[in-house]
Amino acid sequence: MNFNEEQIERYSRHIILKDVGVEGQEKMMAGKVLIIGTGGLGAPAALYLAAAGVGVIGLVDADNVELSNLQRQVIHFTPDVNKPKVISAKEKIEAINPDVKVVTYHTKVFSENITGIIKDYDFVIDGTDNFAAKFLINDACVFAAKPFSHGAILRFSGQTITYVPGSTCYRCIFLTPPPTDAVPNCSQAGILGAVAGMLGTIQATEALKFLIKKGELLQNRLLTFDALDMKFREVAVTRNPRCPICGENPSIKKLIDEAQPVCSLKNKNKKT
Amino acid sequence: MKIKVNGKDQVIDAASLTVTELLKTVKVESPEMVSVQLNGEFLSKEHFANKYVKDADEVDFLYFMAGGIEELPVSEWRK
Numbered sequence: 001m002n003f004n005e006e007q008i009e010r011y012s013r014h015i016i017l018k019d020v021g022v023e024g025q026e027k028m029m030a031g032k033v034l035i036i037g038t039g040g041l042g043a044p045a046a047l048y049l050a051a052a053g054v055g056v057i058g059l060v061d062a063d064n065v066e067l068s069n070l071q072r073q074v075i076h077f078t079p080d081v082n083k084p085k086v087i088s089a090k091e092k093i094e095a096i097n098p099d100v101k102v103v104t105y106h107t108k109v110f111s112e113n114i115t116g117i118i119k120d121y122d123f124v125i126d127g128t129d130n131f132a133a134k135f136l137i138n139d140a141c142v143f144a145a146k147p148f149s150h151g152a153i154l155r156f157s158g159q160t161i162t163y164v165p166g167s168t169c170y171r172c173i174f175l176t177p178p179p180t181d182a183v184p185n186c187s188q189a190g191i192l193g194a195v196a197g198m199l200g201t202i203q204a205t206e207a208l209k210f211l212i213k214k215g216e217l218l219q220n221r222l223l224t225f226d227a228l229d230m231k232f233r234e235v236a237v238t239r240n241p242r243c244p245i246c247g248e249n250p251s252i253k254k255l256i257d258e259a260q261p262v263c264s265l266k267n268k269n270k271k272t
Numbered sequence: 273m274k275i276k277v278n279g280k281d282q283v284i285d286a287a288s289l290t291v292t293e294l295l296k297t298v299k300v301e302s303p304e305m306v307s308v309q310l311n312g313e314f315l316s317k318e319h320f321a322n323k324y325v326k327d328a329d330e331v332d333f334l335y336f337m338a339g340g341i342e343e344l345p346v347s348e349w350r351k
Contacts, residue, residue, distance in 0.1 A: 131336070222334060
């Protein structure tokens, strides 16, 4: 790949990094990253991947922008309210960096469509807000041997882990979604907008590290933090022999759609 | 017994406890919303009642978290 003058200038702060250089920048520009959920996590992730010049960014989201999203979903602006999130995000990505090709999927992910959507990408970012999608993304990525970043946030806290084929998967840790009646009422849910930015940015960093093949991914380690006292904790996690998808006797042989807690169905438009 | 809970030393006034009892002792209000790792091994929920935590064991509570819906009070996560 030959950089033009503008690209050399645009990516100069990457290129002068020893661990990136021209070669690493070329890898980012040849990379394809899929972001599922263009909300609190997907928005900052998409902005940084766009700025970094990732070659293809896929965006999956069925929702339209709502006013209550703007407190944290920083890729959407006030005039975007009521616009499909994938369109709003695509416009910003193209404005930031015309080098990036954006592919939009104006849909939710289901067991029937997810494999076809993820197949063309090098890395997947889970920026969804519900357990059904999180377990489905894990299962589809395990089956397709596709690296992905799990991310979740609530109030002031967040958790993230990166899966690569052979490493501890999301189901190794959590096995099955919590019982739907264990999820208490919705009224106290909330998220500090900047916390979503912290986590989405970690996920974008993992995607870029994966593309340039530098450093150590957050694999076999679940990173959790509480921004109220700004403490981070890393929990070593190992493959679970009883994991229903990657264990010794897997019970899940094909993709399934897990039940949604009633609460998140009621609030299906509320993205993290 | 002296055990490690979420990476921190904790002295529990008992020689051993089942995981269910420990969850109660350390005041985890929504045990359905945690995954438990005991000495590096993830436990199925049905083993919470019959698996014992003993002196020098290491226990991690990993919270189910999705976002957008109420799951666990942050005060509980912070323990």
